[in-house]
Amino acid sequence: MKNMKYLIGFLLLSTGCMDVVDFYLGIPLQPVADEDGFIPGLNLFGIIRPDSTGEYNNSFILLQKVIPAIGSNDSLDIGTAIVWVEELNGMNSRHDFLLTDHNHVFSEKGYRPDKEFRPKAGDRFFVECAIRELPVLTATTIVPNAPVLLMHTLRVSDNSLSFEIQADTTIFMLDVYVYKAGGLAAYQRLPGEQGSNTLVLLSSLQSGTDSIDLYGYDEKMATYYMTANTSLNFNKYRESFSTVENGYGVFGAMNHARFYLPE
């Protein structure tokens, strides 16, 4: 009985102590929301690209869901969803994307197409992702052209490199990788100019660069990367990242070209 008193006293005290700590830290002072703004939905990251690894195309889709910021013990992961991509080329061929890594051809599992999926520049695609209890997510994208490096604009010096990428209305963002002897010498991401050639200027380079990889992204991917607010910030207007319908995330496309520098 005496021990029970001590136990009850301890419980009350510890509960009280925690309350005191909470009170001092301000835990009870919760913000008052005008309304509950959480909207459930799938969160997609999907990219269509023309190249392949072996006999499998490199396109893939990753799916999670969004969860409330507080008050939820749920996970971002979902079970297996139904995902299909339709080519909007008049023939409307539909491809099911299955959750696989194609027997370790790829290092991560994702929703991937079969061997017949062969996208190319100019193709338009529609995606639909469905899982029970969440809205059906849809989106479209267009595969951009492969970026073109205008070789006559290439200027190479001991520690700098400049060149122009041909203007292209299908390319909205570019990744530039410069290599030397198989190793990465420089990287730059820049917006794709719509009405004029894109000037690339890389300085502080070691001499001997031998090749350049250019990756061009469609408008959806460019919007996702160029406008997302990923800053280390609190309670600022950080909009959900979304270029899709009835959900979150991005369904975009890219293309790639490699150029070898003259010796």
Place this chain on the structure above:
Amino acid sequence: MKKIFIILRRFLILFLLTGSFPATQGQLLTISGYVSDGKTRETLIGATVQLKDENKAAVTDGNGFFSIAGLRKGEYTLVISHLGYHEKEIAVIMENKGIVLKDIHLDPAPLSLEEVSIIAPRSNEIADRAIEASHIQLTPKMIQSIPTAGKDVFAAVKYLPGIDRTEPFSPLYTVRGGDPGENAVMLDGVMIYNPYHSSITSGIFNTMTIKSVDLLVGGFGAEYGGRNSSVMYITTIDGNPNELHGEIEPSTFYSKLFLEFPAGKNASMMVAGRYLYDIVTNFIFQSQNYFYDYNLSYTNRINNRNRLTLKYFESKDYTGYNFNTFYRYFGNTFNTELYDDFELDQRNDWKNRAATLIHKLIVSPGVYVRNQAYYSSHRSENYSGLDFRLSAPEDDGDTIQLQWQSKNRLGSEITDMGLKSTVSVKLANFSELKAGIEYNAYAFNNSIAINDIDNGSFERFPSLLALFVEDKITAGRFSIRPGIRATNYNNSTWMYEPRINAAIQLPGQMKLKLAYGEYLQYIISMNSAEIEMTQIVDYYYPLGDREPGKSVHYIAGLEKSLSASLFVSIDGYYKENPRVYAFDMNNYFGFSERIQQGNGNAYGIELLINGKVRNVSGWISYSYARARRQYPDSEINDGKAYDFDYNRPHTFKSVLTWQMTPTFALNTSLVLLSGIKRSIENTMQSYYYYDPVTNQTAFFPMYTTNRKNGARMPPVINLDLGIRKELLSGLGKDLADFLKADESYVTVTIRNILFLYRNVEFYIPGSGIPGYGDKYIPFGSNYLPSAGFSYTLKF
């Protein structure tokens, strides 16, 4: 435009000729001059000059100049008075023409305990300041009396009604629901861009150099323009032409110096500077954080009609926080390997410069001309970078790649070269005409890189020509000042800003004030608060072909004197903003596409009691305010209206000083504020990073929201205490005597004296933290009381 110049020239010639004609029987005359401190020779603002046994008086303006018109030939006695000075009487004989007196020097008088007050002296006469509906004057004494203001103008103004800070750790302020970029800050007539220090989130102006601060928080007259919300006009000291004086506040990391001294016949100089080197953060983060600012002033009182002043100001800030070294101090306490691929870097680097040449000329007793040329520049480069990577094994044997990367850089350069000329004409006691012209040539260079993608930069070289005219007409108890400001931006069409102020002296020591004004703003601020942890500066951006931002003010105020030294006022305002601009950093590419046009409004009511009762002086204020914005054709809040970012419906502020003895004063400041609206996150969503070379992804769960300002923060309570003690004995006094200082004192500041933690700066969702998954975890900066100490020498 040519026609306007012709009209102005004709008016000027007419008034000049009228002023210089000899008087004939019945013609009215004018007497004018400067009033200054007999010891320091600083011109006195707000000194009363009254004609004995006559119903005529004037109050010295911001230049220390007064003018009384409507006099006939005869003998008069001028009675000049100002709080803290012996009253003086001067006999004058008005003969055939007006008189410009030699400088009138008032001798300082020791204040009795009852007279010591932190409140600026007021006059019951209807004079220039008495007509402004929303005009607050701050003295250095007021600034110093606020315990936690740190003797800083920008910290002090936030204790005034209608003025609030923006976000935590930011020196920016908002006035009556306006953007921080809508506030003009002028130093002796020079527009200063971003007059802030980042290290101590304060202003760049050394209080030791300040003579007065005039805040026009709405309904200001046609003389001022370019900003839609408020004008802060800071007047600095010219220097003592008779003897050396100064003040030193030495410290191990934050030192201040002020000197004023004669520089030739009728000339004086003032030199002041501050330097801070942040030892603590430099030790912890191994970064060089510092700032300095300095003022130089040279004034030549050529004769009693001519004054020439040259002023120069410069400030530099650098703060850099690199958190990579921070974790070394924890040893094995935390899993520091977690931070091997972790970079968190913040750098702010900016510089301000201003130079001006001012010529003041009394053309004739009723005509006063002020000409000014100036240069003002600001350059800033701010960077925040985060790069975090982690491979985490999962239960099923897979490995997830976590990554959070954000690199943002904003750069801004402004150069402003201006010429302006103002003429004040007072030939009849019922009218004071003021007209002016100002020309500004600007150079802007802005650059942005968001998410490490260079969005480019642009240069622009606009110009702005402004003309204004206003006339203050007084008839008995009624005073009205209509005016108009005409502006031409970049040689385009002329635009007009009508303004009108009126004041009516009512029975029972009451005064009614009314104001209406239209305001245009051609240079806006790129709001970066959403992509910077704290927005410390305004990134000024000149509008090109777009119409200027516009605001219309309607103000009504009632003032009453409860006693000779206690006053109460109540102001109501409504501000309509038919055209406002915001930068949407996160939905568009390129500079010009990001500018979104919208509208808004703000309204409120402010009650202020200020003055002195016995040995207690200060002010108490309460205000109720609301403000809304909407950008209909934009992605901002999906085009829907929302509560303005910094709006607080209820604010209570009190600053009181108890002068317990002539050498000991106790200062307190108490603020009770509604919480502001913030965009509290309600969703967790993974953001993906993609490597096209390896065709692999990494992600990081982030908190987002689709509702701007969708939640209100809890109220804010702050009670701080300050003690100021003049040293009469002990080590401090001995040191002062050794250094031949006239005075030495210590100040002690105690923040958060009642252990009130309630000032939440921001929240982080508690999901994932056991026991707090359904709560937001608050973070604040004021949990424990803290104390500060300083020692000052005056000589």
